[in-house]
Amino acid sequence: xxxxxxxxxxxxxxxxxxxxxxxxxxxxxxxxxxxxxxxxxxxxxxxxxxxxxxxxxxxxxxxxxxxxxxxxxxxxxxxxxxxxxxxxxxxxxxxxxxxxxxxxxxxxxxxxxxxxxxxxxxxxxxxxxxxxxxxxxxxxxxxxxxxxxxxxxxxxxxxxxxxxxxxxxxxxxxxxxxxxxxxxxxxxxxxxxxxxxxxxxxxxxxxxxxxxxxxxxxxxxxxxxxxxxxxxxxxxxxxxxxxxxxxxxxxxxxxxxxxxxxxxxxxxxxxxxxxxxxxxxxxxxxxxxxxxxxxxxxxxxxxxxxxxxxxxxxxxxxxxxxxxxxxxxxxxxxxxxxxxxxxxxxxxxxxxxxxxxxxxxxxxxxxxxxxxxxxxxxxxxxxxxxxxxxxxxxxxxxxxxxxxxxxxxxxxxxxxxxxxxxxxxxxxx
Amino acid sequence: xxxxxxxxxxxxxxxxxxxxxxxxxxxxxxxxxxxxxxxxxxxxxxxxxxxxxxxxxxxxxxxxxxxxxxxxxxxxxxxxxxxxxxxxxxxxxxxxxxxxxxxxxxxxxxxxxxxxxxxxxxxxxxxxxxxxxxxxxxxxxxxxxxxxxxxxxxxxxxxxxxxxxxxxxxxxxxxxxxxxxxxxxxxxxxxxxxxxxxxxxxxxxxxxxxxxxxxxxxxxxxxxxxxxxxxxxxxxxxxxxxxxxxxxxxxxxxxxxxxxxxxxxxxxxxxxxxxxxxxxxxxxxxxxxxxxxxxxxxxxxxxxxxxxxxxxxxxxxxxxxxxxxxxxxxxxxxxxxxxxxxxxxxxxxxxxxxxxxxxxxxxxxxxxxxxxxxxxxxxxxxxxxxxxxxxxxxxxxxxxxxxxxxxxxxxxxxxxxxxxxxxxxxxxx
Numbered sequence: 001x002x003x004x005x006x007x008x009x010x011x012x013x014x015x016x017x018x019x020x021x022x023x024x025x026x027x028x029x030x031x032x033x034x035x036x037x038x039x040x041x042x043x044x045x046x047x048x049x050x051x052x053x054x055x056x057x058x059x060x061x062x063x064x065x066x067x068x069x070x071x072x073x074x075x076x077x078x079x080x081x082x083x084x085x086x087x088x089x090x091x092x093x094x095x096x097x098x099x100x101x102x103x104x105x106x107x108x109x110x111x112x113x114x115x116x117x118x119x120x121x122x123x124x125x126x127x128x129x130x131x132x133x134x135x136x137x138x139x140x141x142x143x144x145x146x147x148x149x150x151x152x153x154x155x156x157x158x159x160x161x162x163x164x165x166x167x168x169x170x171x172x173x174x175x176x177x178x179x180x181x182x183x184x185x186x187x188x189x190x191x192x193x194x195x196x197x198x199x200x201x202x203x204x205x206x207x208x209x210x211x212x213x214x215x216x217x218x219x220x221x222x223x224x225x226x227x228x229x230x231x232x233x234x235x236x237x238x239x240x241x242x243x244x245x246x247x248x249x250x251x252x253x254x255x256x257x258x259x260x261x262x263x264x265x266x267x268x269x270x271x272x273x274x275x276x277x278x279x280x281x282x283x284x285x286x287x288x289x290x291x292x293x294x295x296x297x298x299x300x301x302x303x304x305x306x307x308x309x310x311x312x313x314x315x316x317x318x319x320x321x322x323x324x325x326x327x328x329x330x331x332x333x334x335x336x337x338x339x340x341x342x343x344x345x346x347x348x349x350x351x352x353x354x355x356x357x358x359x360x361x362x363x364x365x366x367x368x369x370x371x372x373x374x375x376x377x378x379x380x381x382x383x384x385x386x387x388x389x390x391x392x393x394x395x396x397x398x399x400x401x402x403x404x405x406x407x408x409x410x411x412x413x414x415x416x417x418x419x420x421x422x423x424x425x426x427x428x429x
Numbered sequence: 430x431x432x433x434x435x436x437x438x439x440x441x442x443x444x445x446x447x448x449x450x451x452x453x454x455x456x457x458x459x460x461x462x463x464x465x466x467x468x469x470x471x472x473x474x475x476x477x478x479x480x481x482x483x484x485x486x487x488x489x490x491x492x493x494x495x496x497x498x499x500x501x502x503x504x505x506x507x508x509x510x511x512x513x514x515x516x517x518x519x520x521x522x523x524x525x526x527x528x529x530x531x532x533x534x535x536x537x538x539x540x541x542x543x544x545x546x547x548x549x550x551x552x553x554x555x556x557x558x559x560x561x562x563x564x565x566x567x568x569x570x571x572x573x574x575x576x577x578x579x580x581x582x583x584x585x586x587x588x589x590x591x592x593x594x595x596x597x598x599x600x601x602x603x604x605x606x607x608x609x610x611x612x613x614x615x616x617x618x619x620x621x622x623x624x625x626x627x628x629x630x631x632x633x634x635x636x637x638x639x640x641x642x643x644x645x646x647x648x649x650x651x652x653x654x655x656x657x658x659x660x661x662x663x664x665x666x667x668x669x670x671x672x673x674x675x676x677x678x679x680x681x682x683x684x685x686x687x688x689x690x691x692x693x694x695x696x697x698x699x700x701x702x703x704x705x706x707x708x709x710x711x712x713x714x715x716x717x718x719x720x721x722x723x724x725x726x727x728x729x730x731x732x733x734x735x736x737x738x739x740x741x742x743x744x745x746x747x748x749x750x751x752x753x754x755x756x757x758x759x760x761x762x763x764x765x766x767x768x769x770x771x772x773x774x775x776x777x778x779x780x781x782x783x784x785x786x787x788x789x790x791x792x793x794x795x796x797x798x799x800x801x802x803x804x805x806x807x808x809x810x811x812x813x814x815x816x817x818x819x820x821x822x823x824x825x826x827x828x829x830x831x832x833x834x835x836x837x838x839x840x841x842x843x844x845x846x847x848x849x850x851x852x853x854x855x856x857x858x
Contacts, residue, residue: 001643001646001674001675001676001700001701003700003701003702003703004700004701004702004703004708005702005703006702006703006704006711007557008557008612009554009555009557009702009711010553010554010555010556010557010580010715011557012553012714012715012718013554013711013714013715017718018714018715018717018718021714021717022714022717025513041509041510042509044501044504044505044508044509047504047505047508047509048504049489049503049504049507049508052485052507052508052726053482053485056481056482060478072473074478075473075476075477075478076473076476078478078481078690079473079476079478079481079688079689079690080470080471080473080476080688080689080690081470081684081689081690082689082690084454113542113720113721113723113724114720114721116718116719116720116721117719117720120718120719124439124441124579125438125439125442126438126439127439128436128437128438128439128440143718143721146717146718147718147719149718150553150715150718150719151439183437214430217430245430246430247430255510259508259509259726260508260509260510260511261507261508261509261510261511261724261725261726262724262726263720263721263722263723263724263727271430271432271433272430272432272433273432273433273434273435273438274432274433274434274435275435279433282435282438282442285441285442285447285450285451286439286441286442286447286579288447288450288575289441289446289447289545289549289572289575289576289578289579290545290546290549290576290579290719291542291543291545291546291692291720292542292543292545292572292692293692294542294692295542295690295691295692295724295727296690297481297688297690297691297726297727297730298692298724298726298727301726
């Protein structure tokens, strides 16, 4: 047969968002010996296959002892088709109470194949027709942009501002969209150590955002993959923790707090729906036609991990959190040592995986190619996190998956690369 | 906040397809002590949790010995984020060669979260705009109807006919859709022991379908979850095995051949795409925004199972296949014993999980409620598998997950129920 024509396939396949993911993966695959400040992966330092087996055994024990299931019921639960909303929903609800002080009905939890499926389910539910739009603080995590693409839902940018989101701009965008006949359904935010900027939302802004959501009638999609990985043990309340009017749909990831390889995320959607039930029930119906149910074996591993640590992911990730604190410190100190003259500048996030560097040269895909090929060091052009223009002179450095020696050597390489770019671009500061 | 209005959510959430799934699950949940001829689940007779651990260990050995990975590479592969197209794609390609004689490039395989995600990815890719439609033999598996709903793609019915599909009607539907300005992109078929009808496509029809696909330029989506479970050891060639022009997108499920709890399916999409690559590469991009990647832990379990049986799922499912043969025989003989007078009639599939019964009363949701409440026996109204009207006097019996005693007792209950319905509807034959 003659080749399928890309223009005859879904528009997302020609969109820069999916192309950019592909490009970044492709570069990483081509320069495997490079040191990568690009990958936003969790540290592998404490990975153990045996941990998987221990977690699985712990969850089985829970089913037998606490739930009173007999062996055939346990086998059925773990190996057969299962409940669409998941089998560790209750453990996740308990975790949210323990770690975040957030009380949710377990029936409002849908366990998903990673947080990405949770985003897809929510946007698929909210995108009823061509009037519907979603807003997101820009620059934006590519996952939400990609999910919006898949459901043909325009993503409108909101400026980030000092407190993590520019609420005046958000209000303008919501009102403007409505005036133009559109329906702004929700705003997507990562209040804690956002990807890609590393910035956080202060508590006053969190409260004001919820008031605005109530006043202008939109939902808030709170994504929180990095909240446990701050410099300080005390953490601000989540938006869901401050949410008195079920305005917040909470998107959870267990990739960074358990194993990415389990691919377990979840969504808390306790919004009432006309006719009865909550939004989680509607998301479950969509999930039944997307992935049917999340692998109960994979859920069991994550469930066992929660049980091992008395439902606390703070406790479960103590060692990893220390690694991330140390690595951020090494990265920030290392940048300061190597660029003392103000040629570059960068932000100083108090947590998470990412630091954003402002550079006096164009940090685009071609620059990344030169960095990878000539200096064996990878980073992410910030332009990939903007829709349209933006971020041309910025790049993202991630330090989560590197050992100290790799950070030092990586920064040496980065200095050599940046020095070359500055000289060649003829910038004098 | 005021409740979300269902009419403001995606149309799929008001569609009968999703409602019907919900209803059937709800009935099954409400009458847990009923004998269920409704569930199309695999037998649990040989389920063993220890098997999961053995499979995982076998796959690790494969990575270490055959692939030469060191322990840190194994940990990374199983626990970290991974390749979007999967890590058991090569084992699946070998399985297709061993069991089906089908040779495919492993790069054309995308491992998915069950076959349902494979359907979603394919339809999402093919549905570019409102002109695109997909065709399916009617009555149709609800999973494809649901996936089509999620991407706003109309599903047009094709009559099944004697050979498993009425090719004249298919040609009419394709030409008619084109004349009306639509783009019929693909036809969905289950050539072997289809759900819900149990019927199969003869080899002549398979070849003719492929010729028609070439002549009228559409793709064939071949779904094959039951092909290994026939009365006879010799099996007809799959459509993919007969496919000389990459017309066939092959949808595979490992739910019935390994464990449903692993949630592993796959799609073989070797269709060339303009600009290079194959359709699998495009599906991979969509998957990166749907579930990112399939749990490598879950893939490892399935991979280990394939390795244990020298890549043959025929060998791996010998015991299960015997159970299904016995159960079909018990079901068909049991129906003949209990309804000797021709009050009911049924088909006699040569494989798979399902038998369709024609009844002289309306076999709708209300009848199912009466059967469940009054007689403690469940079945599936065939009307759920039709878009619009159809199947009002038919029901589906599934025997895959029952023990012999349950089939006998279930049929006794079903006879009592059917007798009551016939008397009350006043039908005399």
